[in-house]
Amino acid sequence: MKNAVSDLLRSRELAVALVLIAAVVLTALKSESFVFSADGWRNLLVTPSMLVILAVGQAAVIVTRNVDLSVGSVLGLTAYMTGRIFIEAPGTPIIAVVLAAIGLGAVLGLVNGVIVAVAKVPALVITLGTLYIYRGVFLTWAGSDRINASDLPDDFLALGNKQIASIPVLSIVALLVLIAVGYYLYSTRGGREMYAIGSDPDAARLYGLPVTRRVIGAFVLSGALAGLAGVVYAARYGTVSSGAGLGIELEAVGAAVIGGVAIFGGSGTVWGAAIGAALLVTINRALPVVGISDFWQRAVVGGLILAAIVLDRVLALHRERRLSIERDTRSLA
Amino acid sequence: MSEPAREPVLVLDEVHKSFGATAALTSGGITVEAGSIHALVGENGAGKSTMVKIVAGVHRRDGGVFRFQGDDVDFSSTAEAKAAGIAVIYQEPTLFPDLSVAENLFMGRQPLKPGRRVDRAAMYEQSEVLFQRLGVHLDPRRIARGLSIADQQIIEIAKAISLDAALLVMDEPTAALSGVEVDRLFAVARGLRDEGRALVFISHRFEEIFALCDTVTVLRDGAYVATQAIADTNRGEIVAQMVGREVGELFPKTPAPIGDTVLRVERLNSTGAFHDVSFEVRAGEIVGIAGLVGAGRSEIARAVFGVDGYDSGSVHLNGEAIPMRDPRASIKAGMAFVPEDRRLQGLITDGSIARNIASVIRRGLAKVGFLTSRSELRAADEWAARLHVKTHALDMPATTMSGGNQQKTVLAKWLATEPSLLIVDEPTRGIDVGTKAEVHRLLSDLAGQGIAIVMISSELSEVLGMADRVLVVCEGRITADIDRDQATPEAVMRAATQLHHTEAGA
Numbered sequence: 001m002k003n004a005v006s007d008l009l010r011s012r013e014l015a016v017a018l019v020l021i022a023a024v025v026l027t028a029l030k031s032e033s034f035v036f037s038a039d040g041w042r043n044l045l046v047t048p049s050m051l052v053i054l055a056v057g058q059a060a061v062i063v064t065r066n067v068d069l070s071v072g073s074v075l076g077l078t079a080y081m082t083g084r085i086f087i088e089a090p091g092t093p094i095i096a097v098v099l100a101a102i103g104l105g106a107v108l109g110l111v112n113g114v115i116v117a118v119a120k121v122p123a124l125v126i127t128l129g130t131l132y133i134y135r136g137v138f139l140t141w142a143g144s145d146r147i148n149a150s151d152l153p154d155d156f157l158a159l160g161n162k163q164i165a166s167i168p169v170l171s172i173v174a175l176l177v178l179i180a181v182g183y184y185l186y187s188t189r190g191g192r193e194m195y196a197i198g199s200d201p202d203a204a205r206l207y208g209l210p211v212t213r214r215v216i217g218a219f220v221l222s223g224a225l226a227g228l229a230g231v232v233y234a235a236r237y238g239t240v241s242s243g244a245g246l247g248i249e250l251e252a253v254g255a256a257v258i259g260g261v262a263i264f265g266g267s268g269t270v271w272g273a274a275i276g277a278a279l280l281v282t283i284n285r286a287l288p289v290v291g292i293s294d295f296w297q298r299a300v301v302g303g304l305i306l307a308a309i310v311l312d313r314v315l316a317l318h319r320e321r322r323l324s325i326e327r328d329t330r331s332l333a
Numbered sequence: 334m335s336e337p338a339r340e341p342v343l344v345l346d347e348v349h350k351s352f353g354a355t356a357a358l359t360s361g362g363i364t365v366e367a368g369s370i371h372a373l374v375g376e377n378g379a380g381k382s383t384m385v386k387i388v389a390g391v392h393r394r395d396g397g398v399f400r401f402q403g404d405d406v407d408f409s410s411t412a413e414a415k416a417a418g419i420a421v422i423y424q425e426p427t428l429f430p431d432l433s434v435a436e437n438l439f440m441g442r443q444p445l446k447p448g449r450r451v452d453r454a455a456m457y458e459q460s461e462v463l464f465q466r467l468g469v470h471l472d473p474r475r476i477a478r479g480l481s482i483a484d485q486q487i488i489e490i491a492k493a494i495s496l497d498a499a500l501l502v503m504d505e506p507t508a509a510l511s512g513v514e515v516d517r518l519f520a521v522a523r524g525l526r527d528e529g530r531a532l533v534f535i536s537h538r539f540e541e542i543f544a545l546c547d548t549v550t551v552l553r554d555g556a557y558v559a560t561q562a563i564a565d566t567n568r569g570e571i572v573a574q575m576v577g578r579e580v581g582e583l584f585p586k587t588p589a590p591i592g593d594t595v596l597r598v599e600r601l602n603s604t605g606a607f608h609d610v611s612f613e614v615r616a617g618e619i620v621g622i623a624g625l626v627g628a629g630r631s632e633i634a635r636a637v638f639g640v641d642g643y644d645s646g647s648v649h650l651n652g653e654a655i656p657m658r659d660p661r662a663s664i665k666a667g668m669a670f671v672p673e674d675r676r677l678q679g680l681i682t683d684g685s686i687a688r689n690i691a692s693v694i695r696r697g698l699a700k701v702g703f704l705t706s707r708s709e710l711r712a713a714d715e716w717a718a719r720l721h722v723k724t725h726a727l728d729m730p731a732t733t734m735s736g737g738n739q740q741k742t743v744l745a746k747w748l749a750t751e752p753s754l755l756i757v758d759e760p761t762r763g764i765d766v767g768t769k770a771e772v773h774r775l776l777s778d779l780a781g782q783g784i785a786i787v788m789i790s791s792e793l794s795e796v797l798g799m800a801d802r803v804l805v806v807c808e809g810r811i812t813a814d815i816d817r818d819q820a821t822p823e824a825v826m827r828a829a830t831q832l833h834h835t836e837a838g839a
Contacts, residue, residue, distance in 0.1 A: 187450040189443055196429045196440050203427035206391065208412030209441055266431035320479055 012260030013272045015311075020279045027286040034289055042161070042168055047285060049174035050232045051277040054248065055255040056181050057225035059273035061218045062256050063185065065198040065265030066116060066123035068219060071226040071252055073134035074108050075245035078230025080138060083147030083240050086156065094156055101227040108134060109223015113216035123219075131249065142242050149238030160236040170232055174274075177225065182270045194218060198265025254301060255280050258308045279304070340403040342367050342500050342531035343388065348397030349555075350383055357383040361397070362557035363533070363550045365500065370522060370532045372542045372563070375552035376575055376768075381535055382424065384552070385504050388533075389421040390414030402499060420498035422489045424505045428477045435460040435473035438492050463491045468517045483510055490518060494525070501525060502533040507541060511625035511791070512826065519545050537764070538792065539568045551575055586777045586799045592616030595785035596754050598637055601646035606632040607809035610646070614754065619776065619786040621800025623793065624829045629809040630789045631673050634756050637787075638670040639663040650754060669747035671740075673758035673789070740764055740772060748779070755779060758789040773799060793822050805829050 024044070028035040035044060054071055061068045078101040085097050112130055116123045149157060162169045185191035194214050197204040204211050234240055259276030261268030280301060287297050343365040350358040358380040365371045375381050386392045387399065390408030399406055401417060408414040414421075428437050435456045436443070444455040460473035469487050477488070486506060493501055503522075507515045522532055522545060534546055542549065543563060551558040551574040558574050596614040601607065607629040614620045622630045635641045637648050642658040649655065650666045660670075740760065747755065760776065761769045776799065780786050790796045796803055803820045805813040805828035813828030 189441060189445075189449075189451060192432075192436060192443065192451060193441060195432060196436070199429035199431040200427070203429060206411060206423065206427050207440060208390070208410060208415050210412070262431075266429065 012311075013269060013275055016259055016272060016275045016279055020275060020282060023279065023283055023286055027289050030290050034286070041166070042163065043285070044282070045171040046160075046168040046236070048278040048281040049168070049170040050229050050236065051248070051251055051255060051281050052174040052274045053177050053225050053229045053232065054252040055259070055273040055277035056178055056270045057222035058249075058252040059256045059259070059261045059268060059270045060181060060185065060194065061123070061222045062253070062261050062263060063198045063265055063268065064194050064215050064218045065201060066215060066218065067127065067253060067263075068109070068112060068123065068222040068226075069127040069249045069253075070108065070112055070130040070134055071222060071229075072245040072247060072249040073131050073138060074105050074223055074226035075230045075233060075248060076240075076242070077108070077134055077138045077141075078105050078227040079233040079240045079244050080142050080147060080230075082231050082234040083151055086153055087147070087151050090153070094153075094159070097156075098228070098231050101231045102224045103227070105227020105230065106220050106224040109220040109226070110216065112223065113219030116219065117212045117215050139242055144242075146242070147234065147240040152234065152238060156235055157238055160238070170236065173228075173232070177228070178270060178274050181221070181225075185270060190214065190217070195266055199267070251280060251301075252277070254305050258304050260308070260312070262312070276308075341365060341400075342402055343533070344398060344400040345384065345388070346398040348384065348387060348394045348399060350387060350392060350394050356555055358387075358394075359555040360557060361387075361552060361555065364560065365531045365533055366548075367499075367531050368526055368529045369548055370526050370534055370546045372546035372549040373533055373535045373552065374537075374542065374549060374571060374575060375558075379552040379575070380555040381552055382504060383555075385421060385423075385502050385533075385535070388414065388419060388500075388502060390419075415496065415498075418499035420493040420496040420501045422486075422493045422501075422503045422506045428480075428485055428488060430478035431476060433474055433476055434471055434480075434488060437477050437488055438463065438473075438495060459495070460491075463495055466494070467491055467521060469514070483514060486510060487514065490521075494521060498530070500531045500533070502535075504535045505537070506534075507536060507538065512829075513625075515541065537769075539571070540794075542571075543568070586619065586773070586801075587781065589617040589777075589781040589783075591618050591801070592783060595651060596637070596787070597649040599647045599649075601633070601636060601643050601648070603632065603636055603641070603643040606641075607636070607806075610809075610811055612804055612811065612814070614785045614787055616753070616783045616785050617780050618801045619780050619788055619799055621796035621803045622787060622789045622806060623791075623796045623803055623825050624806035625791075628806045628829070630806045631758050632809075633806065634670065634758055634787065634789055635672075638668055638756060640670075664750060664752075667751075667753035669750055669752035669755045671743050671747060671755070671757045671760065673762070738768075740768070741775075744772075744775065752784065754785045754787070756787045756789075759791060760788060761790070761792070761795060793825060796820075796825070797822065 024035060033040045035041060054075070058068060058071065081104060082097055082101050085092055085100060108130070112123070112127055115121075115126050115130075119126065159169055164172065185194065193204070193209050194217075196207075196209060197211050197214055201211065230245070233244060255277035256268070256273040257263055257276070258279060259268065259272030259274065261270075261273050283300060283304070284297055287300060288294070292300075341364045343363065345364075346362045348358055348361040349356065350361075361380050361384045363371070363373060363384070373381050373384070383392065387394045388401075390411045390413050393407065393409060401419070406417065408417070411421075429440065432440070435453070438460055439456050444452040444459065446452040446455075457473045460471075464471050464473070464487075467487060467490065469484075471484060471487065477485070480488070487510075490503075490506055493503070501522075506518060510518065519541075522534070526532060534542070536542055546563050548560060549563055549566065549571060550560045551571060553575060592615055594613050594615050596612075598613070599611050601610040610633055612620070622633070624630050632641065636643045637655075639655065639658050639660040639662065647654060648657075650663070650668060653666055655666055655668070656662050663670075744757075744760075755776075757776070761772050764772065773795075776786055776788065788796070788799060790799075797820050800820070801817050803813070803815045803817075803825060804811050805815070805825055807829050813824070815824055815828075
């Protein structure tokens with residue numbers, strides 16, 4: 001029994017999922033329409049999709065002991081580009097626009113990755129720089145202009161609300177991204193190498209792993225997913241102003257940390273990061289419903305991040321003690 | 334396996350390599366034949382590790398001949414060397430702590446299922462087979478974090494063996510292993526030799542070299558000195574070639590007057606680490622603690638010093654009770670502790686040598702709460718000179734020093750506190766012959782000055798040579814307390830493996 005409980009606690013994904021479910025249930029008790037209404041149900045599923053996509057990319061980068069702070073700017077830039085394409089070239093197929101956004105994001109991610117790999121400066125500093133540069137490019141391009149829902153084709157805007165079997169299309173997109181990246185990280189050699197690199201970069205180099213290639217790959221993935229998230233942003237909100245995606249990179253990092261992705265790399269899963277993202281978004285929506293003021297919402301998010309880190313530390317100490325006892329009994333056997 | 338070519342597997346000749354202004358290797362050379370185990374010896378700083386790293390593709394040579402299996406090669410990465418058929422066990426284990434043991438073994442070459450998916454079941458199975466071959470029990474599913482150094486070393490060995498390489502280079506693979514594990518490793522090494530592979534074995538332990546190798550190459554000061562068949566040479570000759578001079582006795586413990594009891598440890602217990610440990614150490618006495626790696630020797634030392642806690646029992650120093658888990662109180666009472674892994678626990682490797690030496694006496698040095706570099710340097714100077722720390726400048730970072738000088742720096746740091754008890758854990762691990770003798774002479778001197786010394790060592794000859802009394806630890810218990818004149822290798826090994834035999838019968 002005790003084992004079952006500690007196993008449960010050790011599965012961070014499950015623990016965070018339980019917190020998420022509890023939050024949803026408690027809010028639904030207060031206001032049924034939070035879940036049990038057409039709008040409530042759709043919002044519950046669709047609102048997290050953008051942050052989930054970002055958090056998945058962020059988790060892949062953090063696993064390699066790096067971080068990508070530029071995703072908010074990439075998201076803003078690609079969201080704006082999405083709108084511009086529809087304005088400049090009406091009739092462009094939606095899929096082409098989506099691919100263009102992903103492509104731009106990937107290129108911006110490649111720039112991050114190459115600088116990090118070549119300059120050997122912590123990614124925190126590099127992507128803090130590109131955060132401002134990409135945002136600056138965006139501001140220069142957009143000026144005081146903004147994209148309005150009326151600029152966008154109806155088909156595209158419909159994506160934001162469309163459902164298949166009462167599941168919103170955007171949620172399905174996020175889920176597919178999650179499954180694909182989750183599969184890559186858990187089941188392929190390349191994915192496992194990313195964990196190895198994050199676990200001990202020097203050992204990875206000595207071992208002969210393609211460290212540079214994998215780290216650049218992680219940044220390209222993060223950038224591409226930020227590009228996709230930009231399209232999701234445009235489809236969901238219809239308007240893109242110069243403030244689009246401002247500060248969302250920190251939410252993505254927070255989601256990954258809450259979901260059990262170790263900030264020093266090497267452990268955690270994108271599943272945890274995705275559930276963490278869903279929890280962050282849902283709690284932000286739930287707090288006003290249960291009558292907690294805006295002021296406290298950010299404090300709650302901060303509290304979640306700190307709780308996650310404290311939990312990590314406690315579990316690590318517990319595990320160390322268990323391992324040392326195990327070592328003892330093994331030598332006695 | 335390979336074609337029956339009479340060509341040597343590895344040829345290095347006149348290889349040189351410099352790092353900045355320092356020449357690590359001026360004319361290194363070695364010729365390793367297939368089906369042979371070749372010892373590579375030399376003092377620390379002689380260039381062995383640099384040569385290994387050139388072969389492994391970590392460093393690129395500046396010039397000289399490098400032939401592998403008859404072809405001229407020039408590896409620019411470890412991946413290339415590995416692909417060519419070279420496996421290397423590095424001195425320090427290089428594992429991925431967050432990943433499972435099996436993943437550590439097969440990273441980058443995991444068995445695959447259809448769809449290029451990593452086949453974890455097959456990976457665990459193959460790991461078990463490897464461990465069986467090495468005769469060890471390790472769970473391939475557990476993560477590598479928290480494994481003992483010996484277990485980590487075993488994983489490195491398993492990894493290298495599983496590479497199926499034509500050349501296997503082992504840089505001090507036995508440093509952390511116990512007797513049984515060393516025997517197993519040697520059996521595997523001989524098996525590989527009989528399959529026609531070439532092995533290079535680096536060790537500071539002559540018993541091992543003579544037991545395992547058939548040829549020996551000596552390096553000195555970055556240059557090739559000689560290659561001989563093991564059968565045609567002896568320890569004295571090799572040592573003379575290594576140092577370019579005759580070395581005096583290796584373990585020069587001189588008798589010192591034994592005084593009053595300094596340390597009294599009574600019935601110390603710690604769940605999962607050690608049980609019912611009692612012993613005394615008197616002034617001027619060197620007490621050796623022997624036992625297999627993982628027997629609990631370091632854990633006892635850490636608990637006595639106060640780094641770790643314990644469940645029951647007491648520690649007295651000079652009649653004064655030492656509080657549990659309070660290293661600062663222990664230092665104040667007159668204890669000094671040089672830990673096993675000096676890089677992790679005893680040395681601020683990025684800090685300057687002076688800062689390292691002065692770090693424990695800072696409080697005494699600080700003036701009006703401020704610590705000046707000058708006062709640090711002055712205090713450090715004295716101790717560095719007394720211990721012959723070889724370095725150009727005391728404000729140089731400690732990480733640039735050789736292992737022997739690092740160890741002396743750690744010792745200097747503690748001696749500056751003027752302790753009445755010195756605990757040293759593996760004082761000469763990874764240190765070359767010349768420095769080893771210096772460390773031994775130093776410990777002997779300190780005992781002569783009336784300091785009580787507890788010395789933990791895995792090297793039996795060191796314990797037997799240095800200690801006035803040998804305590805043997807086996808699986809967390811003290812199984813023997815042997816006086817110097819009765820201490821024989823057989824007596825110590827019997828006590829160190831006692832429980833193994835009784836348990837095996839049950």
